[in-house]
Amino acid sequence: MTGKGSVFLLGPGFIGLQILDELLKDGYPVTVLVRREEARAKLEKLGCKTVLGSLDDGDVIRKAAAAADIVIHTATADHLPSALSILDGVDERAKSGKSTIYIHTSGCSAITDGGHGERMSDKIYEDDKPETIDSIADNAPHRSIDLAILKRRRELGTKAKISIVLPPVIYGxxxxxxxxxxxxxxxxxxxxxxxxxxxxxxxxxxxYIHVADLARGYLAIVHYMESAPAEEVLADPYFFIENGxxxxxxxxxxxxxxxxxxxxxxxxxxxxxxxxxxxxxxxxxxxxxxxxxxxxxxxxxxxxxxxxxxxxxxxxxxxxxxxxxxxxxxxxxxxxxxxxxx
Known part of the structure; x- marks a missing residue:
C-alpha cells in the first residue's frame, strides 16, 4: 500500500471531529458517516468524504468498513449493531486477504468499582496488563459491546488488528x-x-484527558497499529488515554x-x-x-x-x-x- 491508508470514521462529534482534524493534518483520506444531509457539506469542506446513514444502517456501515483500511468508532460506546456491522466489513476484507485496523471507543465506566464513592480505591488498571481488564464483570457498563468485539477479534486472529480505547473524564x-x-x-x-x-x-x-490530547493519542495508536506485527497487536486489545x-x-x-x-x-x-x-x-x-x-x-x-x-x-x-x-x-x-x- 502506498501513502496513507483510507479511514472510515463513525461519530463526527466531540471526540470524532478532533480525531478527524488530526487524521486530515497527517494526510489520511477519511470518509465520515453522517446522519444528516445538511452536515455533509461542512464535513466535505474540511477535506473528507461522507456517506449518509445512521448507526442502524448496517449495510451502509458494513460496505464502508469493507472499503477502508482503518475504521475508528467514536459515536457511542453502547451501540452493538454498528460495531457488529463494522466487524462484518472487517471479516469481508479478511476473506479477500486484506487486513483492517479497527479502533473502538469504550470508556472507563467499564472499570468502575462497586462502591458508592466512600473512598479512593487502591485498584489501578494498567493497559499493559490486559488480564486485569479482562477480569472486570461481564455486566459492567459498556462491557457487553466490548465482549462482542473481543469475541470476533479472537476469531479473526491476525487477519485484523483490533483495539479498544477506554477514555477517562474528557474535558476541553x-x-x-x-x-x-x-x-x-x-x-x-x-x-x-x-x-x-x-x-x-x-x-x-x-x-482526566483533554480532548486534543485524546485525539493525538488516537493518532499515536493508529501509527502503532500500522507498524506493529499483527501478532503483537493481538496480544493486548486495550489502550487507556489519561494525562496523569x-x-x-x-x-x-x-x-x-x-x-x-x-x-x-x-x-x-x-x-x-x-x-x-x-x-x-x-x-x-x-x-x-x-x-x-x-x-x-x-x-x-x-x-x-x-x-x-x-x-x-x-x-x-x-x-x-x-x-x-x-x-x-x-x-x-x-x-x-x-x-x-x-
Missing amino acids: VGKDNRLSIQIPTMARFALKHGFAGYVEGGNAVWG EEYSWKRAAEEIGKALHKAGRLSDPTPRQIPPELYSYVFGEWSGPVVGRNARNRANRLRALGWKPQEKSPWDSLASEELPIIMAEKTDFNGYSAPVAS
Whole structure:
C-alpha cells in the first residue's frame, strides 16, 4: 500500500471531529458517516468524504468498513449493531486477504468499582496488563459491546488488528465549541439547582484527558497499529488515554462551585451531595457509574510509544473556556439521557 491508508470514521462529534482534524493534518483520506444531509457539506469542506446513514444502517456501515483500511468508532460506546456491522466489513476484507485496523471507543465506566464513592480505591488498571481488564464483570457498563468485539477479534486472529480505547473524564472545548459530558453536566446541574453537587460519597476518583490530547493519542495508536506485527497487536486489545491527573468527584464539584461563585452565578461555592431524587438532572440511573464511582487507570502503552499530554489542566480549562460557553446557554437543562462513552 502506498501513502496513507483510507479511514472510515463513525461519530463526527466531540471526540470524532478532533480525531478527524488530526487524521486530515497527517494526510489520511477519511470518509465520515453522517446522519444528516445538511452536515455533509461542512464535513466535505474540511477535506473528507461522507456517506449518509445512521448507526442502524448496517449495510451502509458494513460496505464502508469493507472499503477502508482503518475504521475508528467514536459515536457511542453502547451501540452493538454498528460495531457488529463494522466487524462484518472487517471479516469481508479478511476473506479477500486484506487486513483492517479497527479502533473502538469504550470508556472507563467499564472499570468502575462497586462502591458508592466512600473512598479512593487502591485498584489501578494498567493497559499493559490486559488480564486485569479482562477480569472486570461481564455486566459492567459498556462491557457487553466490548465482549462482542473481543469475541470476533479472537476469531479473526491476525487477519485484523483490533483495539479498544477506554477514555477517562474528557474535558476541553472541541471543534465547533463542542463540550464533553461529565463535568459540563455537573456544571449545568449547579446552575439549575443553585449548588455544586456530587453523587454518592464524592471521594471516588477518575483520571482526566483533554480532548486534543485524546485525539493525538488516537493518532499515536493508529501509527502503532500500522507498524506493529499483527501478532503483537493481538496480544493486548486495550489502550487507556489519561494525562496523569486524578481527582475525586467532590473535588470536581468544588472546582465548579469556586468558578461559578467567582463568576457571580452561585452565592455559595461549597459543594453538597446530590440527593437521589435529583439524579434525573445528572445521569439518571447511571449517575453512580458515570460521576460517582472509582475508575483509576494508567496509559502505560501510549507513554511507551512516546505520546505525552500537552494541554492545560482541567480546572484551568473549565474556568477559562468551558464555563463561559455553559453560562451562555439558553436551553433549560434537565439532565443527560443519551448513552455516555466514558
